Amino acid sequence: MTKSYRVAILGATGAVGTELLELLEQRNFPVSDLKLLASEKSVGRTLHFQGEDLPIESVSDRAFENVDLVLASAGGSTSKTWAAVAVEKGAVVIDNSSAFRMNPEVPLVVPEVNPQAAANHKGIIANPNCTTILMTVAVWPLHQKRPVQRIVASTYQSASGAGAKAMAEVKTQASAILQGQSPVAEVLPYPLAFNLFPHNSPLNDLGYCEEEMKMVNETRKIFATPEIRITATCVRVPVLRAHSEAINLEFEEPFSPDEARAILSRSPGVKLLEDWGTNHFPMPIEATGIDEVLVGRIRQDISHPYGLELWLCGDQIRKGAALNAVQIAELLVEKNLLKPKTAYVSK
């Protein structure tokens, strides 16, 4: 008999939360009971799951009783407050916030890259940042063949990275501009429609923003390669929900584009999209709603003898967040790392 699990989604009404709900249903994750947790103001609403309308409940200590798995996507401070409570009550937490990602006690997992890391969890597994997930899925297969020495990344990040409200704001702004009115920015600090700006996360003393340092530090942790040198420029663009990245890779020895292409064509989670004849390469609208990271424009870097250029797009909400979290949950099930609470109790 297949085991099934009592699952809670923390932050169920957000852009990632609703996607988590959809993915659990689509992928037939073995759910015996689903609890939807969100902030007080969403209580009273319902969300649809497997033919039922489930009520939104508010978060409390008691909410995590009789839960085997928590998929958390309600921001860092909420995770910091509630993850330990959930773990104490016996649940495993897969956390989409940045709260625990760099905690050495917490595995940071991209299932296509470092599934083995999940085995060491002590109740919490961190889901990496969206830009990091997309980059690591594409770069890891190459890194395994020949170690990457340095990465120079530039991102083109969609509004979804700032949540459902930011996505709505971009549309409202675009509509205003098309009607000759001034756009209003309330969710994001500046108008994003027909505009773009460097990622607005807090800056460190070196001038790198948090989003960029996530790409640097999380990639090192996921690859278990602390010496890999990475720089990034993260930019928000007026796209709705898929991120794009221009990735420049430096190796210690030559790496032909054809070999990279051959490797990536059989790599999990990657879909090559390169039509050189029609100049057709990955675009955010094509990456939207699909599971794979689209990779293309693999080129020998003409400025570096051992350099490769590549271009990727991936659904920020899906593989960049919700899908990766559900894949981690599936991995836990597969490896018997997620035990229904009765099992915990019987230990």
Place this chain on the structure above:
Amino acid sequence: MTKSYRVAILGATGAVGTELLELLEQRNFPVSDLKLLASEKSVGRTLHFQGEDLPIESVSDRAFENVDLVLASAGGSTSKTWAAVAVEKGAVVIDNSSAFRMNPEVPLVVPEVNPQAAANHKGIIANPNCTTILMTVAVWPLHQKRPVQRIVASTYQSASGAGAKAMAEVKTQASAILQGQSPVAEVLPYPLAFNLFPHNSPLNDLGYCEEEMKMVNETRKIFATPEIRITATCVRVPVLRAHSEAINLEFEEPFSPDEARAILSRSPGVKLLEDWGTNHFPMPIEATGIDEVLVGRIRQDISHPYGLELWLCGDQIRKGAALNAVQIAELLVEKNLLKPKTAYVSK
């Protein structure tokens, strides 16, 4: 007495052409007579200049008679057809197309960078590609202090780079999408509204598109540094008329961000825009309609001991095209390199 010149604009009705007209007026370029040339289908229309409505004329051999200066912005094939005719009739041609840029007989000029190159003109001076102009204005002052060894550039290019029709198309597409309809792409190969794609110029055998090779080859020519190593990823984004670029620079020795900042703060054509406290850096909407290239987010590259990261935005139509051409014309006047035809005749 100030000399004044008989000027023709070839491609007067395009996005760059109309900007040329505006700039000649705004900057009080000494025009004694202005001829507006465009394709047959625009004949009959008029454009406003210094209080007059000037008729659009069609291009012909005779159109270039009694003209001292041609500002050409009607595409490469038009320039190839007419530039020699204009020169033969005694005019100097400042050409905004790519037709002559890499011709060793033709100076390729960014007035803030290599004004001296203009002196060697033989009738034609090429105006560089927009992305190249913006990058060279920002990088040249640093390169003069310590030679740049390698550039890794990623661009965020606005619709204006594909002309006025592309700008209109992005708005039409956005409007359709906001109304729940499918966007139609006719000018550009793919929908650009709420989307983006690698630049759709023709690809070479190495997988670089023409736009990228322009950044590589034109920068080398303008800097007169053929050995500088450059790679670029050029991307069209749904912004109307200013381009942005993420520029990673490698030097042979350390270059502190503060020193770079000090140099750029006094460099011609550059305006530093860095408010680290409010995370406010150059944005396309701020670069639109201004002359300067906005530069900011100057950072020590944490992946390279001698690396610098910077971010810039510049008006693609203005400094990226029309303004640079008018500045070349002003330079010719200032250096007495543009002679009214009477002077030519009297030699």
